[in-house]
Amino acid sequence: MTLAEKLGQLQQFAWTGDTGPGQGQAAQVRGMARAGRLGSVLNVSGAALTNELQRVAVEESRLGIPLVFGLDVVHGFLTTFPIPLAQAASFDTGVAERDAEVSAREARSHGVHWVFSPMMDVTREPRWGRISEGFGEDSYLTAAFAAAKVRGYQGPDGAAIRPGRVAACAKHFAAYGAVEGGREYNTVDLSESRLRAVHLPPFRAAVDAGAATVMAAFTAMNGVPAHADRRALTGILKDDWGFGGPVVSDWTGVAELVAHGFAADARDAARLALGAGVDMEMVSTCFADHAEGLLADGRLARERLDDAVARVLRLKFRLGLFERPYCDGREEVTIPSARDRRAARRAAGRSMVLLKNDGGLLPLARGARSIALVGPFAESHDLHGAWAGPGAGRFPAVTIAQGVREAAGGAEIVRARGVAPEGRDVSGIPAAVAAVEAADAAVVVVGEPSFLSGEGGSRSDLGLPGEQDALVAAVAATGRPFAVVLVCGRPLALGPWLDAASAVLVAWQPGAEGGRAVADVLFGDVDPGGRLPVSFPRVTGQVPIHYDHESTGRPCGPGHVDPRYGSRYLDLENGPRFAFGHGLSYTAFRYGEPSLDVPVLSAEEIRAGATVEASVRVTNTGGREGDEVVQLYVHDRVASLVQPVRRLRGFRRITLPAGGSTTVRFTLGAGDLGFWTNAAGGEFLVEPGETDVYLGGGSSTPNRCTLTVT
Numbered sequence: 001m002t003l004a005e006k007l008g009q010l011q012q013f014a015w016t017g018d019t020g021p022g023q024g025q026a027a028q029v030r031g032m033a034r035a036g037r038l039g040s041v042l043n044v045s046g047a048a049l050t051n052e053l054q055r056v057a058v059e060e061s062r063l064g065i066p067l068v069f070g071l072d073v074v075h076g077f078l079t080t081f082p083i084p085l086a087q088a089a090s091f092d093t094g095v096a097e098r099d100a101e102v103s104a105r106e107a108r109s110h111g112v113h114w115v116f117s118p119m120m121d122v123t124r125e126p127r128w129g130r131i132s133e134g135f136g137e138d139s140y141l142t143a144a145f146a147a148a149k150v151r152g153y154q155g156p157d158g159a160a161i162r163p164g165r166v167a168a169c170a171k172h173f174a175a176y177g178a179v180e181g182g183r184e185y186n187t188v189d190l191s192e193s194r195l196r197a198v199h200l201p202p203f204r205a206a207v208d209a210g211a212a213t214v215m216a217a218f219t220a221m222n223g224v225p226a227h228a229d230r231r232a233l234t235g236i237l238k239d240d241w242g243f244g245g246p247v248v249s250d251w252t253g254v255a256e257l258v259a260h261g262f263a264a265d266a267r268d269a270a271r272l273a274l275g276a277g278v279d280m281e282m283v284s285t286c287f288a289d290h291a292e293g294l295l296a297d298g299r300l301a302r303e304r305l306d307d308a309v310a311r312v313l314r315l316k317f318r319l320g321l322f323e324r325p326y327c328d329g330r331e332e333v334t335i336p337s338a339r340d341r342r343a344a345r346r347a348a349g350r351s352m353v354l355l356k357n358d359g360g361l362l363p364l365a366r367g368a369r370s371i372a373l374v375g376p377f378a379e380s381h382d383l384h385g386a387w388a389g390p391g392a393g394r395f396p397a398v399t400i401a402q403g404v405r406e407a408a409g410g411a412e413i414v415r416a417r418g419v420a421p422e423g424r425d426v427s428g429i430p431a432a433v434a435a436v437e438a439a440d441a442a443v444v445v446v447g448e449p450s451f452l453s454g455e456g457g458s459r460s461d462l463g464l465p466g467e468q469d470a471l472v473a474a475v476a477a478t479g480r481p482f483a484v485v486l487v488c489g490r491p492l493a494l495g496p497w498l499d500a501a502s503a504v505l506v507a508w509q510p511g512a513e514g515g516r517a518v519a520d521v522l523f524g525d526v527d528p529g530g531r532l533p534v535s536f537p538r539v540t541g542q543v544p545i546h547y548d549h550e551s552t553g554r555p556c557g558p559g560h561v562d563p564r565y566g567s568r569y570l571d572l573e574n575g576p577r578f579a580f581g582h583g584l585s586y587t588a589f590r591y592g593e594p595s596l597d598v599p600v601l602s603a604e605e606i607r608a609g610a611t612v613e614a615s616v617r618v619t620n621t622g623g624r625e626g627d628e629v630v631q632l633y634v635h636d637r638v639a640s641l642v643q644p645v646r647r648l649r650g651f652r653r654i655t656l657p658a659g660g661s662t663t664v665r666f667t668l669g670a671g672d673l674g675f676w677t678n679a680a681g682g683e684f685l686v687e688p689g690e691t692d693v694y695l696g697g698g699s700s701t702p703n704r705c706t707l708t709v710t
Contacts, residue, residue, distance in 0.1 A: 005063060006305060007291050008037030009312045012070070012248065012282045015044035019072050019455075020251035020283065029053060036061040037288070039280060039312050040114070042070040045390065047329035050111025058325045065313070066321040070114035071389075073166070074133055075099060077106040078391035079336040079512055080384045081344050083489060084119065084145070086351040086508030088135035088533035089583075091629040091653045093148035095347045100152025102340045103389070104166045111327045113319050114167040116215060118149035120202035121172055124544040126534065127182025129457025132386050132489035132509065134177060136533030137546045137580060139198045140648045143205035146170065150209040158210065161319050170206035172217035172250060174232055175199040179219060182543070184458050188221040193641060195221075196676035196684075204241060212315055213245045216253055216278055225260045227253045228269075233277030240682075246279035246311040255284035266290060271299050279308035336395060341513055348510035348517030354503070354528035354584040355536075361481050361502040363524025363586060364441055370412040372439035373401055374432040375446045375471065376421045377487045385509030386454025386489055395512060400445050400485065403515030407523045414439050418471040421449045426467050429474050436475050442482035443522065444475055444501075450509055453489030462493040462540040469495040476500035485518060491536040494577065506530075524586060529627025529653060531583035531698070535576040542572060547580035547699040548644040581631050581648075581698040587622025587658065594695035594705045602710045603686045606670050612707060615665040616695040620656035629653045630664045631701070633694040634672060639687055641677055646699055668693070673709065 016024040032038035033056045044050060050069050057067045075081045081099040107115060119133045122142050135142040155165040175195060179186040214237060217226035227249055237243045254273040257263035263272055270286035271294050281287045294300035316322065383397035405413050418432035436442040446468040452459060475482055476497045483503040507518050520526040537545050556566030556574045568574045597613040618630060632650035636643040650666035674686035688709050696703040
């Protein structure tokens, strides 16, 4: 390969500017591909178009190296599944894996080889819009879902990514979710222990699952932009973990090293990013413009350039593009299948979380003569969520009104919007109140528009936008029982009406079949077995608040110091409104005493691979079948580094018939019982002491036993 051809493999152009600033680079793609100076194109799909562009690269360039086509396929291509945050609420990794399987099959039929997903940025910042795109506040849960997504996208064949599957991209490396103030692209400052304990494990899980590619983060961590962070990209990812695929920049991320004030100019940016371990440049052209001069000046090692090219070529071989560069237009999926829509509906139903259900208002009785369905999202098609694929624009989501109408039998559905999703017009509230007062049952559907979450969707206020709080408060003032359905891309700070609402169901942004899935849960055809993957704060000013915080010397709570001198706000009740892991079912569950098969182990035995089994008996004490999520948490009571009050280290979603029981077992090893220190090179310790093991239905369960480590 000539130098120009090598550099061409490291260049990715955008066909359109749909996912970043600018108008795209479509006019340059054919010429660059013909010259052998282009490795990849993003934001392009469709069998006819991708085959046309591929033919230029394969049949008209000197070496005939195929292009790899990439696209942001985050929670669906044609068939929109619930947003990833919702999928995490299912506590069922099969939901994410099924989404990825369907997305891969649909996308590959359109010529897409590479999807920029999963996003596994752990965040405790609900103000950050991209919380909708990830799996919540917990590292363990995120790691499990990230690995499942990778398996779903790439398939079970290991190194080879077969037709009907796509290459996954683990993003954004690393710690993007720790941005200050929840502001997009903002600064990240982290201790080594928190980086390794919270933010790196999901990426390690994705790499271990075979993730083909990794994307660098937009952010700077501890003063070093991710696109120039050699310690992270080369030292940890490639050297320590043995990652053999390419690292792709984010949109113009290499050029943005100049705006960071880390690179003097584009030439300097190319030197820093290539030298750090970025292998392919998205949209900006710093590598192509300046790498030749850097090589000539000795500022860039030829071995580094060749390594980057080899990584890109290995990806293309892994995808089978040299043998099968074209997709078969006759197999192009043009409409979501009935089977895939059923999968999306099931995923949405399993992802919903019942926050409260006073008096057993839900499920709704099908014998009601009339149901008032009010609120700005009752008849809205805005259920696809941020980062929905091209199907969102072609196939409107089933509305909640449609789903309820189909499920309610002969009941009259009385609709009144009340207020818009945003704005200050309250003139429609009286009609909504009248509808509620005249109906046998009432459901209020409120939330946030999808454009308020996702990339660039940071919010300073986590309350309901516009006058939606006023609408719910007016319904509450009638004194009639009512249920609230929340359509949202993040946890919200709910208003004073919360105490008056009989039931609150978090539907998230549920996707193409969202309306039917909501009705499935409202009428009890699906038990609401989802649990919160992120804490709901009482007010925005309480953020960040997460379950796995460290204890202070003056913790707040029963048996501790005078509340004024505890770690709390004077004007706010302590703790979140709804904690991580919280969720109700339409039945009830009783937990027995948890136990360990080995109550005492030495630290040396654990470090050598010994494990302990924790188990608990769970019984459905209610009158109907239901789902429970059994959760295991650990707490190291005394350690040489202050530990979180609890850490999730196991979960299992189970379905039990009325009166049924089962014993749920988890295995704990060194990775669950040790911790990372602040040593710069990474140090993992298992220390002697007592570790509490909690087994229950949420992060606040008191149900525990104790492991003694000698």
